[in-house]
Amino acid sequence: MNKIISEFYKRPLVRDTIKTTIWSTVGKAAGFLIPFFIAAWFGISSETDAFFFAYGLILFLSGIFAPVVESVIVPYIAEARTNNEDVGRFVGNILA
Incomplete structure (x- = not known):
């Protein structure tokens, strides 16, 4: 099973899709938190x-x-x- 997953992950399209999904999620989370930080800082x-x-x-x-x-x-x-x-x-x- 591990070999199948590692072979699947070696494909450039799959690897790039996973990386893009992760960074997109991080960016969305940061964008979601910005208003909370501004409200906490400035009131x-x-x-x-x-x-x-x-x-x-x-x-x-x-x-x-x-x-x-x-x-x-x-x-x-x-x-x-x-x-x-x-x-x-x-x-x-x-x-x-």
Whole structure:
């Protein structure tokens, strides 16, 4: 059984998937804890309310645009790279 698991883990896709999952979980946990640390450090005030509003707004907007990037832009870039198109120019136009 150990040999099967070690052979399975040696595959680059599996190894990278596991590493990405672990780091993604760590990042989500850190993002979950940030408001608690800020509230404990600064207490209740209008400044912390403004911070949490801005923080929530940024998370909301990134939650809207991240799926668009994953489902539309990344496949387009992958296809453009296989057709030897200028991907750098496309990405530069998006970021500008």
